[in-house]
Amino acid sequence: MARKVAVVAAGHAKFGKRFDATMRELCAEAYRPIYEEGITQDRIDASILSYAASQFTGQGAGSALIADYLGIDDKPHLRVESACTTGTASLRAAWGMVAAGLYDVMLVVGVEQMNRVSSATATEYMSQAGDMRWEYPYGISFPAFYALMASRYMYEYDLPHEVLSKIAVKSHHYGAQNPKAHLPREVTLEEAHNSVPIARPLNLYDCSLISDGAAACVIAAEDRVKEFTDEPMWIKGIGAGASAMMVQDRDSLTSIPGAVRAGKAAYEMAGVGPEDIDMAQVHDCFTIAELIAYEDLGFAEPGKGRELIENKEVYHDGKIPVNCDGGLKSKGHPLGATGVSMTYEILKQMRGEAEEQSRQIDDIQLGLAHNVGQSGQFVNVFIFERGW
Amino acid sequence: MARKVAVVAAGHAKFGKRFDATMRELCAEAYRPIYEEGITQDRIDASILSYAASQFTGQGAGSALIADYLGIDDKPHLRVESACTTGTASLRAAWGMVAAGLYDVMLVVGVEQMNRVSSATATEYMSQAGDMRWEYPYGISFPAFYALMASRYMYEYDLPHEVLSKIAVKSHHYGAQNPKAHLPREVTLEEAHNSVPIARPLNLYDCSLISDGAAACVIAAEDRVKEFTDEPMWIKGIGAGASAMMVQDRDSLTSIPGAVRAGKAAYEMAGVGPEDIDMAQVHDCFTIAELIAYEDLGFAEPGKGRELIENKEVYHDGKIPVNCDGGLKSKGHPLGATGVSMTYEILKQMRGEAEEQSRQIDDIQLGLAHNVGQSGQFVNVFIFERGW
Numbered sequence: 001m002a003r004k005v006a007v008v009a010a011g012h013a014k015f016g017k018r019f020d021a022t023m024r025e026l027c028a029e030a031y032r033p034i035y036e037e038g039i040t041q042d043r044i045d046a047s048i049l050s051y052a053a054s055q056f057t058g059q060g061a062g063s064a065l066i067a068d069y070l071g072i073d074d075k076p077h078l079r080v081e082s083a084c085t086t087g088t089a090s091l092r093a094a095w096g097m098v099a100a101g102l103y104d105v106m107l108v109v110g111v112e113q114m115n116r117v118s119s120a121t122a123t124e125y126m127s128q129a130g131d132m133r134w135e136y137p138y139g140i141s142f143p144a145f146y147a148l149m150a151s152r153y154m155y156e157y158d159l160p161h162e163v164l165s166k167i168a169v170k171s172h173h174y175g176a177q178n179p180k181a182h183l184p185r186e187v188t189l190e191e192a193h194n195s196v197p198i199a200r201p202l203n204l205y206d207c208s209l210i211s212d213g214a215a216a217c218v219i220a221a222e223d224r225v226k227e228f229t230d231e232p233m234w235i236k237g238i239g240a241g242a243s244a245m246m247v248q249d250r251d252s253l254t255s256i257p258g259a260v261r262a263g264k265a266a267y268e269m270a271g272v273g274p275e276d277i278d279m280a281q282v283h284d285c286f287t288i289a290e291l292i293a294y295e296d297l298g299f300a301e302p303g304k305g306r307e308l309i310e311n312k313e314v315y316h317d318g319k320i321p322v323n324c325d326g327g328l329k330s331k332g333h334p335l336g337a338t339g340v341s342m343t344y345e346i347l348k349q350m351r352g353e354a355e356e357q358s359r360q361i362d363d364i365q366l367g368l369a370h371n372v373g374q375s376g377q378f379v380n381v382f383i384f385e386r387g388w
Numbered sequence: 389m390a391r392k393v394a395v396v397a398a399g400h401a402k403f404g405k406r407f408d409a410t411m412r413e414l415c416a417e418a419y420r421p422i423y424e425e426g427i428t429q430d431r432i433d434a435s436i437l438s439y440a441a442s443q444f445t446g447q448g449a450g451s452a453l454i455a456d457y458l459g460i461d462d463k464p465h466l467r468v469e470s471a472c473t474t475g476t477a478s479l480r481a482a483w484g485m486v487a488a489g490l491y492d493v494m495l496v497v498g499v500e501q502m503n504r505v506s507s508a509t510a511t512e513y514m515s516q517a518g519d520m521r522w523e524y525p526y527g528i529s530f531p532a533f534y535a536l537m538a539s540r541y542m543y544e545y546d547l548p549h550e551v552l553s554k555i556a557v558k559s560h561h562y563g564a565q566n567p568k569a570h571l572p573r574e575v576t577l578e579e580a581h582n583s584v585p586i587a588r589p590l591n592l593y594d595c596s597l598i599s600d601g602a603a604a605c606v607i608a609a610e611d612r613v614k615e616f617t618d619e620p621m622w623i624k625g626i627g628a629g630a631s632a633m634m635v636q637d638r639d640s641l642t643s644i645p646g647a648v649r650a651g652k653a654a655y656e657m658a659g660v661g662p663e664d665i666d667m668a669q670v671h672d673c674f675t676i677a678e679l680i681a682y683e684d685l686g687f688a689e690p691g692k693g694r695e696l697i698e699n700k701e702v703y704h705d706g707k708i709p710v711n712c713d714g715g716l717k718s719k720g721h722p723l724g725a726t727g728v729s730m731t732y733e734i735l736k737q738m739r740g741e742a743e744e745q746s747r748q749i750d751d752i753q754l755g756l757a758h759n760v761g762q763s764g765q766f767v768n769v770f771i772f773e774r775g776w
Contacts, residue, residue, distance in 0.1 A: 002488035061471035061517035064765030068633035076628030078477040083449035089466040096484025100390035129449035240464030245456035377452030
């Protein structure tokens with residue numbers, strides 16, 4: 001009924017501590033390669049320009065600011081905000097407007113500038129996505145939410161911490177080969193396992209980074225796709241799910257109910273199953289989150305996710321490669337950019353454009369992005385299909 | 389191509405200084421009448437739950453919090469943020485997802501809680517929707533932006549301030565008859581004209597209110613509409629427009645270019661013109677904004693808007709009734725709620741459900757909502773059609 005929609009181009013700023021660039025400049029850096037491919041401002045009908053938290057920069061209503069800086073301030077725009085799922089929530093909203101025919105071509109940019117404040121302050125700002133009456137005042141922060149999940153998972157499934165560290169080792173292995181990564185260096189299992197505690201049982205190498213960065217993509221309606229590329233990536237499945245606000249209201253801490261629902265909805269819309277997916281970008285805000293994602297998405301049975309990392313099935317040459325760009329752990333996690341960065345990486349891998357052969361995944365027909373907000377309150381799953 | 393979408397129900401919290409209610413409770417108050425009409429949580433597929441500024445409550449990513457409180461935390465949701473256009477931007481995004489077939493039935497809630505801080509602090513928070521590098525640090529606030537426009541308009545068209553005051557008198561005349569209004573009382577022309585200056589030439593009665601409040605509506609796809617109501621209001625036209633970030637980059641201060649573009653796009657999509665509109669809700673954040681809206685929307689020629697108010701053509705029994713609910717001026721302006729409140733009012737008027745006959749507009753086939761963000765950086769125009 002609705003029109004098919006494809007991702008036709010994507011761009012990515014360098015993630016890191018970007019004291020050299022303002023928020024608007026990070027967006028321009030992400031849009032620049034798209035512009036250089038010939039998708040100039042006049043070819044864009046409308047945009048969604050998003051960041052998660054206005055606290056970091058103080059800027060409210062920033063889509064106007066970004067649109068102005070990108071030279072598309074005369075075209076409709078808005079900001080979507082869904083904590084760490086801001087990028088894919090923006091893509092979901094944009095998809096709707098294009099699929100329904102309001103616009104033919106939309107630019108989606110996700111950005112976050114997190115390092116103008118201290119990491120303690122950044123952690124506090126992120127905590128404000130918890131319940132400001134019933135959670136935040138009692139001091140719980142995001143590492144603590146995920147530490148609760150990790151503790152419970154380790155208890156229920158008798159999981160040693162080293163398995164989580166193996167996920168960190170994988171992330172850094174691939175991040176080291178990604179020129180956009182915030183922390184592009186290898187770590188050993190010993191380093192990862194023995195690093196300083198952040199919120200027990202999670203230590204430094206279980207936690208993703210506080211990064212500045214931006215990513216961008218352009219989507220187009222089916223009848224316009226050919227004007228932009230011969231290698232479109234179709235949006236085949238979109239699933240969104242949500243969970244109770246507070247973790248104590250959930251039946252289980254070893255699975256995120258919204259992620260299970262989002263995955264099912266995306267598979268159903270795409271008419272495929274987890275066994276059909278050739279690569280996945282999952283939301284590894286903490287190592288435990290990646291492990292749980294394997295199971296929530298159906299790549300492994302509950303409690304069996306560890307086999308995928310222990311047998312290296314989630315490496316680029318394994319059964320289901322996951323986060324072969326370094327993930328949130330090594331590539332970085334500028335909140336609003338993350339979901340768009342996942343989309344960028346899948347397009348890049350599908351087109352065979354990974355920088356190093358040692359991280360290029362072969363022959364991708366279907367890629368999946370799994371983007372989680374807060375401690376699982378909202379989740380978006382996208383399934384993308386190679387269109388050439 | 390896409391499915392038709394209708395507003396099938398709407399609800400509205402009392403606007404005002406709502407120290408008795410938290411943000412989530414305001415949302416519940418807006419949803420309650422919808423629930424009582426039988427649109428229970430299980431009948432809603434997904435939601436957009438939005439507020440403009442997280443500074444007021446400190447709450448980030450609050451759609452999860454609101455979804456949880458409303459009992460729809462297991463359904464997809466997100467927050468849209470576009471300053472004062474947050475409500476209609478949410479409706480535009482929701483329309484896309486329903487029209488394109490991702491969901492059949494969506495709840496849209498707009499809310500703002502602005503009075504937990506002083507009005508000086510509230511004004512400062514709103515100023516942060518200006519450019520945080522090039523505008524805010526130099527002290528310009530929203531009354532000042534609109535004072536620039538008013539000064540220029542008064543100079544170019546030789547407009548006496550009393551004409552602006554007449555708009556305030558009309559707003560308060562209708563607000564006094566609206567039980568949801570923040571400041572439901574009449575004002576005289578003398579009071580309005582002689583009130584204390586805020587940012588010359590604008591005085592107290594030229595400025596809208598700093599309000600707490602929420603409004604909600606449910607939209608449904610054409611094939612599901614009959615399950616919910618016999619009196620649906622179809623979304624017939626959607627136009628969005630934008631303008632340069634900074635007012636000095638605009639060609640004119642007496643018109644908002646994004647509003648002109650948004651209006652044209654909405655008329656074009658609906659296949660109607662300004663002469664076909666039976667009532668309008670326009671964004672009177674300041675009296676000058678309402679006057680400019682008459683012209684930007686084509687109800688009057690540039691410079692001639694004053695005739696509409698002077699001849700009372702914008703009263704409920706005039707040629708083009710505008711803001712017969714009191715508008716942002718007397719009903720109030722809880723930022724994220726405003727666009728949804730406009731939608732609520734048009735549905736209510738169309739159904740003949742205004743509280744007082746002296747504000748009920750006769751025989752409405754087409755209603756228009758005009759919602760402006762910041763100093764015109766983004767504008768949404770909706771045209772709604774009676775469906776019975």
